Amino acid sequence: EPVWLFNTSIKQRLAIASMNGSCKLLDEHLHFADTLDHYLSDTNENYTVIGVLGKTGVGKSTIMSLLGGRESSVFRAAGTESEAAKHKTSGIDCYVTAERTILLDVQPLLSASVLDNNISQSEQSKKALDLKYHENNVHMQSIELACFCLSVCNVVILVEDWFFDPNLIALVHTAEMLLPNMAECDQAYQHRTHLIYCLNKCGPIAPLDLKMMKSVYANFMKDSKLQVKGSLHSDINSGSSACFLKARRGPREPDEPNFVALPSMDPAEPSGETGGLNGVTGMKRLVRALSRELLSIKVNTGQSGQALTEKKWFVYANRVWDTIKKSSFISEYSRLMT
Amino acid sequence: MSNEPNICVVSLIGKSQFSQNDTKAWKLNSLLQKNVFKHDSSLSEKSVKNLNLQECDQSGSKPDNFHLKTHLDQKNRVMYIHFESIYDSGHLFDVLVNKFDEETDFYELWEDEQLKYVKTILFLFSISHLIIISNPTCEFDISYIRLFRIVDLLRSKIQPSVVELLKSLDLSINKDWIYAGRPCSPRVLFTFENCQPNILKSSQSIEKLQHSLEDQIYNSLRKSYVITNISNNSLFSIPVNQEFVYIHRHNHQITNASRFLLSSFNNHSVETTSPSVDLEQFRKFIFQHVQTALSVGFNDNIGRTNIPPIFELTTPTIWNKIYQSLFEFFLCEPKTQKVMSIYAQLKDQIDIDVQFSERRCKKVLPQAINLYQESLPAHYSKDQHEQKLQLAIDYFQLNARGPKYNLYLDQLKSKCDEIWQNGRRLCESVSLTGQNCVHELHYLMNEGRAEDELEESEQTRTEKSNRIEENTLLLNQKAKNYKIPTKTHSSGILTISASNCGEFQRERKDPFDLKEANLDFYKEFEGVELIKNKMVKKYIFKHAEESEFIYPMIHSECPLNSKSEFDSWSLVSIGEYSDYYPSSGLSQPGFMTSHNFLIPWELHVCNGQVSSLCSKQWSKKNSEKSKSKNSVELLEKKGKTVTIKAYIGLEYECPLGHRFICSGPDRIVRLFNNGSVKDDAYKLLNCDMPLYTACPCRNTKESPSYMAQAMRVFIVTPPGLVAEKGDDKKTTTVNICIKPQVQPNPQPCPVFWPSFEDSIVLEDNSIWVLRLPYIYMGDDQKPYYRPKNFETLNSCKILKSMFSVVANN
Known part of the structure; x- marks a missing residue:
């Protein structure tokens, strides 16, 4: 009886506590936190995990909040503290939407502000760090976070607010190389991670330049096993709003790099609802389109891997983080840093 | 400035x-x-x-x-x-x-x-x-x-x-x-x-x-x-x-x-x-x-x-x-x-990723190679090689990382290949009975090459036999210190086989060559055969004098006037009619007790005609049960009939050299208490005979019995000049003919015969031994192996009507 089944699924969904704001998946000391478990279903296998990576103040939290369907309240953005050149998100913040999208807002990668914190913390505790140099420590931490995201997310959005920092993209390369061997785990969760490059706060870009940028991204990720192409229905040549993502029904272009350009939030028109001047679509509308795109990405669980329930995913994520922290690959790598 | x-x-x-x-x-x-x-x-x-x-x-x-x-x-x-x-x-x-x-x-x-x-x-x-x-x-x-x-x-x-x-x-x-x-x-x-x-x-x-x-x-x-x-x-x-x-x-x-x-x-x-x-x-x-x-x-x-x-x-x-x-x-x-x-x-x-990858791969490579080498026999086949290589690759895949991955993966592949190629590679030639050669990859004696023309002969050799793939040459050059030895193939399996006439037995190496299997092995007996037997007459199969079609063996799919390279069959006479003692059977080595008796075949000569057990009426059972008109007629006839007795038998030989005569399909000859043969020649004359039958030597439940192969047909021809009882005292010459036809595999499979002769008329008053081929091989150099399962085994047969008799006035 389909009606009855439908009702139970509704009931089950209603039984899960809904979130008012984000909670921690990794706390500020990068320890795995239990809070999220409370908000996860032990029956639902139909969900998407989206993570975001990028440097300080590129708009990670803002984009994730918009993907969460809320105003900027879900994840706190760094903007307010930017006078002190400080980051806002420490560890990983997490929010589960009503559509069962698990959003992970990750602390900034390669961040000078995190480096600052680490230095002052180690001065307070007078504890010798494993690594000779603090910034190598931050680098390794960034690799670990990226490894984690690539392991547990279906979609990872790499955000930059300028084009483009090879060092950051190289970090994704490194993270992919150092991914933990989860095949040894009893609950192998095989999936292909989609990596989407998001150029945030950009001005208008000529189609030719956009094409170049996409090629740079695709060529840089040439040897990657991540899904860096063909995940989006984006079309760059759709008239005047050329440069920005434009959702379009139709077959996905298999070779089209996963590249999204988002304009700056218009301070004069904070709602971001109307199409800006000359057809440049508002930020919020674009993020909504992006959100639809991301939800329509086929989340495959691989040949052998069964779909995990939300709660099982949580257990898996915990194990991934433990494995990363103990990874011999990562420690071997860190010893090579001069 | x-x-x-x-x-x-x-x-x-x-x-x-x-x-x-x-x-x-x-x-x-x-x-x-x-x-x-x-x-x-x-x-x-x-x-x-x-x-x-x-x-x-x-x-x-x-x-x-x-x-x-x-x-x-x-x-x-x-x-x-x-x-x-x-x-x-x-x-x-x-x-x-x-x-x-x-x-x-x-x-x-x-x-x-x-x-x-x-x-x-x-x-x-x-x-x-x-x-x-x-x-x-x-x-x-x-x-x-x-x-x-x-x-x-x-x-x-x-x-x-x-x-x-x-x-x-x-x-x-x-x-x-x-x-x-x-x-x-x-x-x-x-x-x-x-x-x-x-x-x-x-x-x-x-x-x-x-x-x-x-x-x-x-x-x-x-x-x-x-x-x-x-x-x-x-x-x-x-x-x-x-x-x-x-x-x-x-x-x-x-x-x-x-x-x-x-x-x-x-x-x-x-x-x-x-x-x-x-x-x-x-x-x-x-x-x-x-x-x-x-x-x-x-x-x-x-x-x-x-x-x-x-x-x-x-x-x-x-x-x-x-x-x-x-x-x-x-x-x-x-x-x-x-x-x-x-x-x-x-x-x-600068590039830690590359350095990390390099180190990681260098560390994992020997481990993967060890995994490949683990518990490998001294020589192993391509399949084993590929299987172990895959195991090593899987391990490498799991543990090696980064940009140098492909480079080292290639190294792993070529290193393992090198190990295999350099003296560990199994010959993989298959004997004509379907056994693998147990030696490492080697040259054969006649392929041997002088040391100084190493490179060149290597190439010609490689082209000659298809056993080695193209890349072998390259790899052999890479490791020049390894020389492929020269020796003959061996599956390590020895069997015992008798000579053409059946008088001698000798060990036989599992053959890899058709001529060796069907001719050379038997040729070596020739000297002793001549000494032992009073008279050895060799029948020469009549082939077309000149033929453009030359085949390894002649069979039903060859053009009519084709020729075989050599005779895989042999037909010899080893004595006279009187040299066979029906009371003691054949006195040849290897025969199992009381399985050495030939089956008597009565030939009735009447009015220049000869008849034998060729129809149902002649079956003992029937003639006793129903006294039909026909039988009465026959009885009348009997008075005028002269009966002469020939002896025939199909001999099977098992790998251990055990031999026995069969009187019918899967039916070993039996004796009455008085020592006379119980069976008649009816089945032998009228039924297809199996090419393979179980040897009684190992008849236990635990281990399957050895398969014996039909190897010889004995025909003791009586003196052919028969004086009839009739008034005119005329004489009739009776000759036995044979037409051996072997279908060594289920259909589709050609029928093998020694030559395109219609049928071979055997000289009378002799003991004839037709030795069948040990190996049956088609034109594609592929032998017809003995099938593994029992049902197909039954379709490997010697076709009926091998024996016939002709009379001349």
Whole structure:
């Protein structure tokens, strides 16, 4: 009886506590936190995990909040503290939407502000760090976070607010190389991670330049096993709003790099609802389109891997983080840093 | 020349935001208040030409990859250098899009670009007083810290060579400069862009952010020992009492309208500061440092120290000479071994991914090879090789990582292949009975080659036999010390077989060659056969005299007049009729007790006609049960009939040499108590006989019985001249004929026979032994193996009507 089944699924969904704001998946000391478990279903296998990576103040939290369907309240953005050149998100913040999208807002990668914190913390505790140099420590931490995201997310959005920092993209390369061997785990969760490059706060870009940028991204990720192409229905040549993502029904272009350009939030028109001047679509509308795109990405669980329930995913994520922290690959790598 | 003023050298490096048809050089243009640095390749060529740097072209380097542009501002006594690198989108597009294709090895390209970048940075730090590091955002990029450390390490290693070079130039510059390898510890300034609009609203906020960044930068550089108290010892210095961070108040964006689809895009950012004000402030920021440089020089030592900082200025002419030689030194092919080895070490530090991958793969490779070798027999087949290789590859896949993965994976494959090829490779020839040769890959005697024509004969041999794939040659050449031995094949299986006549038995090696199996083995008995047997008459099978169709064996699918290369069959006579004693059977070795009796075959001669058990009526059972008209007639006839007795039998031979006669399909000859043969010849004459039957030698439940193969047909022909009982006393000559036809496999399979003769008329009064082929082989060199399952086994048969009888008056 389909009606009855439908009702139970509704009931089950209603039984899960809904979130008012984000909670921690990794706390500020990068320890795995239990809070999220409370908000996860032990029956639902139909969900998407989206993570975001990028440097300080590129708009990670803002984009994730918009993907969460809320105003900027879900994840706190760094903007307010930017006078002190400080980051806002420490560890990983997490929010589960009503559509069962698990959003992970990750602390900034390669961040000078995190480096600052680490230095002052180690001065307070007078504890010798494993690594000779603090910034190598931050680098390794960034690799670990990226490894984690690539392991547990279906979609990872790499955000930059300028084009483009090879060092950051190289970090994704490194993270992919150092991914933990989860095949040894009893609950192998095989999936292909989609990596989407998001150029945030950009001005208008000529189609030719956009094409170049996409090629740079695709060529840089040439040897990657991540899904860096063909995940989006984006079309760059759709008239005047050329440069920005434009959702379009139709077959996905298999070779089209996963590249999204988002304009700056218009301070004069904070709602971001109307199409800006000359057809440049508002930020919020674009993020909504992006959100639809991301939800329509086929989340495959691989040949052998069964779909995990939300709660099982949580257990898996915990194990991934433990494995990363103990990874011999990562420690071997860190010893090579001069 | 002498009144040329000294200059301050300012270099602009760093990363820059993508901007249409423009680079970060707009900053220098704004300092110059002129559009000097253009994104125009012809200009860069010009500036290179101005500096007479064409020598680089000749020495083989690619100056087009070094995007260094210089300009002398004579008025302000400043030499500007702009370095455009892969961190600037123009150059990035060029390297990663224009010059990139499917074949490009990304990591190689990336390492190369990084190497050039580091060398160029050190070059600029060795000739500049001021370095401006451009940041496209408002965050300090911590990846600079590692870069600085690497550049500093390179500087300390390469300094002696730089000092040598500067000495050799013999220029009128201070010795301090020469021995330091640089005019000063350059002062580094940082510029930031794209500040949050809400901060740009107030200059107070900007100042706050500026100070935060200064603190952050200073702190992290100090903690990582990039800057120290004594500026002479550091790669660069940071001013103690002057601002070294500038945040651009205006988001600079030169928009080239022609490149847009949108012709009038409006930048929405709130402009609190007009571009001109920003540029004015920027000029002020830079020029305060330039002024210090041109007047008192930099003293960026921290705390009390007695070591005065080195700070030297010189004229554009002298500086240009230094620039030229150092450019060549750093950015063209290194000239000394020492510098080359320094650059090699630098490579390791630059790309940790490659280094990690290299180490990881090097560690995993031997483990994977061990896994491959684990519990492998001395010689093993291609299948085993591939199976184990896959195991090793799986292990490698799980544990090896990174850019060097494919390289080492290939090594793993070729290494394992080499192990296999070099003496571990099983011969894999299959014997004609379907057994593998147990030897390593080897040559055969007749394929043997002289040592000196090794290479050539190898090739011809390889082409001759298809056992070796094309790549073998290559691999064998790789490991020349391994020589493929020469020996005969062996499956290690020995069987016992009797001679043509059946009088002798001998061990037989599992054959790999048809002639060996069906002719040569038996030929070796010839000598003893002649001695033992009273008379050995050999029947010569009649083949077409000349035939263009020559086959290994003759069978039903050969054209009518074809010939076999040699006889795989043999038909000999080993005695007279009287030499066979029906009461004791055949007295040949290997026969199992009481299974050595031939079956009597009565031939009835009447009126010049001969009849035998060829129809149902003659079956004993029937003749007793029904006394039909026919039988009465026959009984009448009987009075006039002369009966002569022939003896026939089909002999099976098992691998252990056991032999027995069968009287019918799977029916071993049986005796009455009195010792006479119980069976009659009916089945033998009228039924297809199986080619294979179970040997009674091992008839237990635990192990399957050995399969015996039909090997010989015995025909004892009675004296053929028969005097009839009739009144006319006429004589009739009776001859037995045979027409052996063997179908060694289920359909579709040809029927084998010794020759295209109609049927062979056997001489009378003899003991004839027809020896059947040991191996049946078709034209494709593939033998018909004995089937493994029982049902198909039954379809391997000797066709009925082998025996017949003819009478001549």
